[in-house]
Amino acid sequence: MTDNDPYAQDKPGGQSPGTPEQGGWAAQQEPSPWSARGHAMPGYNPYQPGQYPAASTMPGGEPPSPQRGRRGGTAKLVAGVAVLALLVGGGAGTVGGYLAADNATTGSSVNALNEPLPAKDSGDAPAGSVEAVAQKLMPSVVQLQVRGRSSAGEGSGFVISDDGYILTNNHVIEGATGGGAINVVFQNGDKAEATIVGRDPTTDIAVVKAEGVSGLPTVELGRSDDLRVGESVVAIGSPFELAGTVTAGIVSSLHRPVTAGGQGDQTTVMDAIQTDAAINPGNSGGPLANMQGQVIGINSAIYSPQSSGIPGMQSEGGNVGIGFAIPIDQARRTADDIIKSGHATQTYIGATVGDAPSGGAVIGEVQPGSPAEGAGLKSGDVIVKFGDRRIDDANTLVAAVRTRAPGETVTITLGSNRTLDITLGGQPVQPN
Template identity: 60%
Template sequence: MTENDPSTPDGNEVPKESQPAQEDATTPPRGTSFSGEQQEPAPSPWSAQAQQHQAYAWTSPSHQQQHAQGQPYGTAAFTAQQPAAIPQQRRGSGKLVAGVAVLALLVGGGAGAAGGYFASQNSGGGSYNALNQPVPSQQTSHAPAGSVESVAQRVSPSVVELVVAGQQEQGEGSGFVLSTDGYILTNNHVVQVAANGGSIQAVFADGTKADASIVGRDPTTDIAVVKVNGVKNLSPVTLGNSDATKVGESVVAFGSPFELTGTVTSGIVSALHRPVRAGGSSGDQTTVMSAIQTDAAINPGNSGGPLVNLSGQVIGIDSAIYSPQSSGGFGGQSEATNAGIGFAIPINQARRTAQEIISTGKATQTYIGATVSDARSGGAQIVQVQQGSPADKAGLKAGDVVTKIDNLVINDADGLIAAVRTRAPNDKVTFTLSDNRTLQVTLGGQPVQVN
């Protein structure tokens, strides 16, 4: 793979199903057709069939079709089972489970009756009924500082649902307010379908709706900025320092999963510097991010929402999830499940890109100017070096294997690419090679070409 040309195919192919699962997130297909033709249901975006597609938490087309028909959320419909279709052993097992349930119900009822009898005897004939007690007065105290409740109260007014439509696709995602004059930060994959003549509607926490336009986007880091005009009383977020984030730290995720606006979930930081590959199909440009991994629930529609620490500071942008295949879907379809493995773009990287987009309308990609591949012994092997590039000036040669950037261990090519893109152009970093040599590299910068 070419480090500065992410769309170039290389040895970094998505692992086949027979191989152990990687940290790569999988991407649901984005949007549904506006045509009236009946379409076959798309496979689950997180199923093994979709492992070769994009990796974003996006509203699934099947959900959008249900919503269009007046059924925004699927309802399980159970039909009478035919005895002949049920294996004999399973049918017997079902009877056993049912019998256990009845037994538990009978025992519980008996115990309840006995308990009520004894209570009546011991109270001298009186009884207590919770339904007769007065309703407690409304709590007026503020949420404890540092609690999920206080973070939700502080950040929720800044979170935005983005409803996006293109010529043949539609979908929804999330974003959050950066400034009082209407700049909103989100993921590129949330808004890219509207890049060529589409529309974006921003829905704020108080129900206010406004049209939004794309200011700029960067597919290589999956970051985009949109802007609304004429909306008053916007509440910008407070940005934190993702470099200070620690594994085990409590975090809160915000967004609109499955169009459930204003959803708040919590968890911890599970890992840092996790190389995650996303995109790269259907003409999209590949995103390789050095992600924050979290077990806070992130689902389709959360993309672009903020990941926040308990100080109320944004430390990342919810961007992707990994979910194994589930066979529990109706109609024989696999079903996306939340496996507690979500990924967020570190806010320090997003801040730099957003500032460039707001200032110039474009983003700059950090690069070294070398083609890299996975090394058999671990690390990233330099395959080819462009003449005059930062890698060439630093003395990197074809065949060198990079095992560290500064103190960060590099396990493969994606790890190297993600680590480089996380840094800014003109940063000086130290490459450690497999033969224990070290080289200082001054990182370069080049304009991002947007498809």
């Protein structure tokens, strides 16, 4: 689906992050609060202005009459003080008036409108600044306009080759399958038609190719396996069709199991980067970058609370400071498969898994001839660690497997403290 359906940022999430029963991380068009594509942009919340207390007047009234002394001395003294006060007040007013008049006649008053313009800033943006990241990346970030048989939408993407290959989210362009069309709008306003090279709904990644272009500026891909919580990041995209929008924030968390693409099952769980950089419907498919301007993730989903907290009003989509990006290490591997073979390859172990009551992922059915069977896994085994990563539930295990490439050998730890080595398998993904 495209990001025009107002999303999760494009999409969705979870409570044990990732389970739909808990309101999990859901894709954009899912009723789950984690929506990858998002809902329509929420309106401003009406509110009843508070009643401010009326301004109270200063207490007035006649001053208490002084008690007359034997010779009226007190009364004369009070009268004298009053006269002195009046004189002081009048004198201050007169002096203020003279000063104002003097400024008017001499022209010494300061007026910002009369000041000369400062020198134009012609220096380069400081290295490592948001400005520098934006200058580096924006020429390579594009807006994707997608038309399907019965709907239209838009999202973002970024150029990975100078001859027109563009990386984006599957849910951004899937509406164009079966007779739709994709238009690419570059930063300089140029436009080109694009075709789908390949897509992977299970990871929410797609590659399209702009036709008839050459010499395009490309992004620099970073790595996501060494990210740190608290690290500054920048997001660029086209939220609500506002192309070239730049927002900044930090890495809020890592390894969040989030359901991609709105499928709502384990086949679409991704190992997401969480960020508080503002991400909204339309940002989907755009880059999340580090402060060196290297792309470290693809913005894909946002958390969208279903309730606004105001009686009678619902909140649909929109940034609440919780967004998710697909790690670039995984996206890069998938994009490379798509460009070379036309399809993605999914890493798998060949067994169904569920949540273990005491924590961990419990093995269900083991497929004959699968990596799981080859490693000696049996139904009822509970996996509590995958490599060095603790496994809290089934979605965490699925997300952890997705971070690895087919052919890798990983040590898994069972609840019984027994360890096994498993060589991960790979199978082609055939989109519907």
